[in-house]
Amino acid sequence: MSSISKETLQRLPGYLRHLKELQKQNIENVSSNAIAEVFQYNPVQVRKDFASIAGEAGKPKTGFSVNNLISDISEFLGYNNINEAVLVGVGNLGHALLSYSGFKNYGLEIVAAFDVNPEKTLVHGHRVLDVKYMSDFVKRFNILIGIITVPQESAQAVCDMLITAGIKAIWNFSPTHLDIPNNIAIMNVDMASSLAVLSQRLSEIMKNEK
Amino acid sequence: MSSISKETLQRLPGYLRHLKELQKQNIENVSSNAIAEVFQYNPVQVRKDFASIAGEAGKPKTGFSVNNLISDISEFLGYNNINEAVLVGVGNLGHALLSYSGFKNYGLEIVAAFDVNPEKTLVHGHRVLDVKYMSDFVKRFNILIGIITVPQESAQAVCDMLITAGIKAIWNFSPTHLDIPNNIAIMNVDMASSLAVLSQRLSEIMKNEK
DNA sequence: ATAATATCGATAACACAGTATCGATATAGC
DNA sequence: GCTATATCGATACTGTGTTATCGATATTAT
Numbered sequence: 001m002s003s004i005s006k007e008t009l010q011r012l013p014g015y016l017r018h019l020k021e022l023q024k025q026n027i028e029n030v031s032s033n034a035i036a037e038v039f040q041y042n043p044v045q046v047r048k049d050f051a052s053i054a055g056e057a058g059k060p061k062t063g064f065s066v067n068n069l070i071s072d073i074s075e076f077l078g079y080n081n082i083n084e085a086v087l088v089g090v091g092n093l094g095h096a097l098l099s100y101s102g103f104k105n106y107g108l109e110i111v112a113a114f115d116v117n118p119e120k121t122l123v124h125g126h127r128v129l130d131v132k133y134m135s136d137f138v139k140r141f142n143i144l145i146g147i148i149t150v151p152q153e154s155a156q157a158v159c160d161m162l163i164t165a166g167i168k169a170i171w172n173f174s175p176t177h178l179d180i181p182n183n184i185a186i187m188n189v190d191m192a193s194s195l196a197v198l199s200q201r202l203s204e205i206m207k208n209e210k
Numbered sequence: 211m212s213s214i215s216k217e218t219l220q221r222l223p224g225y226l227r228h229l230k231e232l233q234k235q236n237i238e239n240v241s242s243n244a245i246a247e248v249f250q251y252n253p254v255q256v257r258k259d260f261a262s263i264a265g266e267a268g269k270p271k272t273g274f275s276v277n278n279l280i281s282d283i284s285e286f287l288g289y290n291n292i293n294e295a296v297l298v299g300v301g302n303l304g305h306a307l308l309s310y311s312g313f314k315n316y317g318l319e320i321v322a323a324f325d326v327n328p329e330k331t332l333v334h335g336h337r338v339l340d341v342k343y344m345s346d347f348v349k350r351f352n353i354l355i356g357i358i359t360v361p362q363e364s365a366q367a368v369c370d371m372l373i374t375a376g377i378k379a380i381w382n383f384s385p386t387h388l389d390i391p392n393n394i395a396i397m398n399v400d401m402a403s404s405l406a407v408l409s410q411r412l413s414e415i416m417k418n419e420k
Numbered sequence: 421a422t423a424a425t426a427t428c429g430a431t432a433a434c435a436c437a438g439t440a441t442c443g444a445t446a447t448a449g450c
Numbered sequence: 451g452c453t454a455t456a457t458c459g460a461t462a463c464t465g466t467g468t469t470a471t472c473g474a475t476a477t478t479a480t
Contacts, residue, residue, distance in 0.1 A: 185411035
């Protein structure tokens with residue numbers, strides 16, 4: 001089992017971004033308190049998060065070394081070795097993801113995109129191929145990650161194809177639940193869930209305003 | 211305080227989608243067990259989720275009424291009364307969100323989009339205006355939700371503008387931490403966090419495969 | 421009618437994430 | 451050098467989400 005909690009994992013990229021800001025400002029050390037202040041977390045939580053991944057401890061009165069934290073978190077998140085991925089579904093959202101140049105910093109490289117009806121052969125510097133070549137491509141280059149940005153109605157079919165081709169992780173942007181075997185990793189980016197949380201928070205706030 | 215947990219809240223849209231599928235197939239009742247099976251949840255959890263929002267209880271041996279659940283969840287999530295939102299940043303991601311026609315089903319309507327340099331006046335049926343008109347627009351129409359899809363470096367500035375104009379909830383798609391007062395709701399859609407979780411799961415799986 | 425069974429709700433047990441407390445210690449100031 | 455203090459790590463506590471258990475009850479079958 002994984003020893004680090006999902007919650008900690010999700011906070012790490014935020015810390016990393018902030019630490020890089022500090023690095024730019026030539027700040028060498030930072031206390032858990034200062035970081036907690038920025039993110040509105042509890043300082044103990046910040047220390048625990050760091051303790052679960054950092055090789056090095058913080059020092060009393062000084063705090064943590066910004067540089068060390070940056071390398072520890074980057075290393076832990078696997079930002080130093082790139083995972084290759086394919087993207088399926090070059091619609092509006094597919095375009096948006098292909099246009100995002102930041103994935104490489106997160107250890108992800110989209111090496112090809114596929115669509116049922118490719119209108120262009122190149123989108124933001126990424127090859128776009130007919131989806132019929134997808135399976136071969138995935139097998140041939142041993143791709144492990146598939147990004148699904150197809151419409152809801154074809155998502156399950158695409159998912160099945162990807163898995164059959166050998167994909168081990170699915171990043172699903174399609175608004176649907178995918179049925180997958182339990183030896184496949186999945187992460188859903190669900191706008192409806194996200195919006196549900198935001199709406200609820202908004203209601204709370206409006207209730208308090210009154 | 212809000213009585214429903216964030217976790218439950220995030221599961222509700224998934225249930226709703228599934229229930230609507232069942233409705234299409236003219237299935238009238240469904241057991242917590244059947245739903246749990248689909249989502250790989252624990253049946254007790256499904257019942258608890260329903261108990262926390264449903265006006266009506268399930269019946270022994272029969273389960274829950276699909277129709278009733280659909281109306282209860284829709285109502286609870288506020289899908290019956292539309293919230294108006296503005297979107298700021300009509301780049302690739304902005305385009306993608308503007309193209310998505312599903313928000314209305316989730317109780318959200320993007321009534322206008324803004325950009326520093328609007329290339330078109332209309333994107334997927336949405337008016338696009340210069341960002342200099344944003345503040346007035348938000349005040350005039352009393353908009354409560356702002357969607358931020360600008361690049362990281364301008365996100366905080368846009369956020370501040372929105373809040374000053376009267377926005378009460380921010381849906382942030384920009385990869386940065388936003389500093390906001392605590393009477394403003396925020397929900398971050400952070401690709402890096404999402405990817406961190408997926409990568410971790412992938413590592414686990416690859417470890418087990420060996 | 422009666423018995424069997426699927427399913428529920430309630431309550432209790434468990435697991436785990438978050439928070440509080442406190443002694444230890446590195447640095448800074450006197 | 452000695453004292454004060456910021457900050458840490460460890461441990462203990464709390465709170466919340468998840469899971470297990472179990473008695474109650476509609477429905478179905480005999």
